[in-house]
Amino acid sequence: MNKSEKDFDVIVIGGGAAGLSAALWCDELGLSALLLEKENEFGGQLRRVYNRIENHLGVETENGREMSEIFVRQTEKRSFAKRLKACVSFVDLERKSIILQTGEEYTARALIVATGVRRRRLGIENEEAFLEKGIIDSGKKNAEPAREKNVLIVGGGDAALENALILAETARKVFLVHRRKDFRGRAEFLEKVRVHPKIETFTGFIVRRLIGKEFISEIEIENLQTGKLRRVPAEILLIRIGVEPNTELLRGQISLDAEGYIKIDGNCETSLKMVFAAGDAANPASPTVSSAVGMGATAAKAIYASLNSGL
Ligand SMILES: Cc1cc2nc3c(=O)[nH]c(=O)nc-3n(C[C@H](O)[C@H](O)[C@H](O)COP(=O)(O)OP(=O)(O)OC[C@H]3O[C@@H](n4cnc5c(N)ncnc54)[C@H](O)[C@@H]3O)c2cc1C
Incomplete structure (x- = not known):
C-alpha cells in the first residue's frame, strides 16, 4: 500500500x-508504516529502566534495556520503514503531515502519536548545568557513585521513597525533600523510610538552589510555611517529582487533558479522525509496558478497519 517514499x-x-507495537501491527495488517524516533535507538523509557521487569506477560528481563532489545529484535523482521534520529518538530494533524527537524516532510492517511512521557525537572536556575555533575537519574544505577556521599532526593511518591531506600544502602546520608506534608508512596516503603537511620525527611520543603562550582556541593531548600532557607550538605541530587507527556507538538490541534495527556476513545482515536495515540502519552492511569503494547495494537487495528470500511 506504500504510495511513495514520503x-x-x-x-x-x-x-x-x-510505537514499536503499533508499527509491528501495521505491518501485520498490510498497512505501510513509517516509524519515527528522535533518539539514536528505539526503546524509549525502557532504555533507562534499571530494575527487573517481571510484570509484562510473556517475558521477564533483568532491566528495561534487555526488554527493549527483545522488542527491537522482533520488529527487525518486519518490513515497515523506520528512522532513528528523526525528531518530529511540526505536525499538521488535519493534513496528516509531519515535518522533521531536518526539514523533511512525510504524509500519511493516519497518524499514531506514541511520544511517551519525560521526567519532570525542578525548573530552577542551574539545573541544566549540573546534569551529570551531581544530578543523577537513577538510584539503582548510581548506588556505587553515591557511596559515602550525601544524597538529596526530591519527591514524595513510590519512586522517591524506593530510591531513598536503595541509595541509603551505600550513601552516607539521604535527605528526602517533599513539598507536601504527607508522602504519597506505598506504606511498605514509607514504614522503612521512617525508621531508616540514614534517611532524614523534610516535608513541606522545596529545593530553591543548587550550589557548587563545577559539581554540586550544597543544596538550598525552603520551608514553605516559614519561607526560611536552609543549606543541606548534599553532593548528589535525584529528582522524582513525576512525569509529563511529550505532547507540545499537538497543542491546539486535538483535545488534551489539563496535564497535557492526549484524550482518546476506546479505539485509541483522538478528538480528530484518523489521528490515534498510544502508550504513556495518552494513558496517565496505567503507564505500563503491557498497556503501551496493547494500545499500539488497538490503534493499528482501528486504522485498518477504518481504511478498509469502504471496501
Ligand atoms: C524507572 C521506570 C521503571 C518502570 N518499570 C516498569 C515495570 O516494571 N513494568 C511496566 O510495565 N512498566 C514500567 N515502566 C513504565 C514503562 O517503561 C512505560 O510505560 C513504557 O515504556 C511506555 O512506552 P511508550 O512507548 O508509551 O513511551 P516511551 O517509552 O516514553 O517512548 C516514547 C518515544 O517517543 C520518542 N519521541 C518523543 N517525542 C518525539 C518526537 N517529537 N519525534 C520523534 N520521537 C519522539 C521518545 O524519544 C521515546 O523514544 C517503568 C518506567 C520507568 C521510568
Whole structure:
C-alpha cells in the first residue's frame, strides 16, 4: 500500500514500546508504516529502566534495556520503514503531515502519536548545568557513585521513597525533600523510610538552589510555611517529582487533558479522525509496558478497519 517514499498509510511518532507495537501491527495488517524516533535507538523509557521487569506477560528481563532489545529484535523482521534520529518538530494533524527537524516532510492517511512521557525537572536556575555533575537519574544505577556521599532526593511518591531506600544502602546520608506534608508512596516503603537511620525527611520543603562550582556541593531548600532557607550538605541530587507527556507538538490541534495527556476513545482515536495515540502519552492511569503494547495494537487495528470500511 506504500504510495511513495514520503507517503504512507500510517506514520507512527515515537519508537518506545507503544510505537514499536503499533508499527509491528501495521505491518501485520498490510498497512505501510513509517516509524519515527528522535533518539539514536528505539526503546524509549525502557532504555533507562534499571530494575527487573517481571510484570509484562510473556517475558521477564533483568532491566528495561534487555526488554527493549527483545522488542527491537522482533520488529527487525518486519518490513515497515523506520528512522532513528528523526525528531518530529511540526505536525499538521488535519493534513496528516509531519515535518522533521531536518526539514523533511512525510504524509500519511493516519497518524499514531506514541511520544511517551519525560521526567519532570525542578525548573530552577542551574539545573541544566549540573546534569551529570551531581544530578543523577537513577538510584539503582548510581548506588556505587553515591557511596559515602550525601544524597538529596526530591519527591514524595513510590519512586522517591524506593530510591531513598536503595541509595541509603551505600550513601552516607539521604535527605528526602517533599513539598507536601504527607508522602504519597506505598506504606511498605514509607514504614522503612521512617525508621531508616540514614534517611532524614523534610516535608513541606522545596529545593530553591543548587550550589557548587563545577559539581554540586550544597543544596538550598525552603520551608514553605516559614519561607526560611536552609543549606543541606548534599553532593548528589535525584529528582522524582513525576512525569509529563511529550505532547507540545499537538497543542491546539486535538483535545488534551489539563496535564497535557492526549484524550482518546476506546479505539485509541483522538478528538480528530484518523489521528490515534498510544502508550504513556495518552494513558496517565496505567503507564505500563503491557498497556503501551496493547494500545499500539488497538490503534493499528482501528486504522485498518477504518481504511478498509469502504471496501
Ligand atoms: C524507572 C521506570 C521503571 C518502570 N518499570 C516498569 C515495570 O516494571 N513494568 C511496566 O510495565 N512498566 C514500567 N515502566 C513504565 C514503562 O517503561 C512505560 O510505560 C513504557 O515504556 C511506555 O512506552 P511508550 O512507548 O508509551 O513511551 P516511551 O517509552 O516514553 O517512548 C516514547 C518515544 O517517543 C520518542 N519521541 C518523543 N517525542 C518525539 C518526537 N517529537 N519525534 C520523534 N520521537 C519522539 C521518545 O524519544 C521515546 O523514544 C517503568 C518506567 C520507568 C521510568
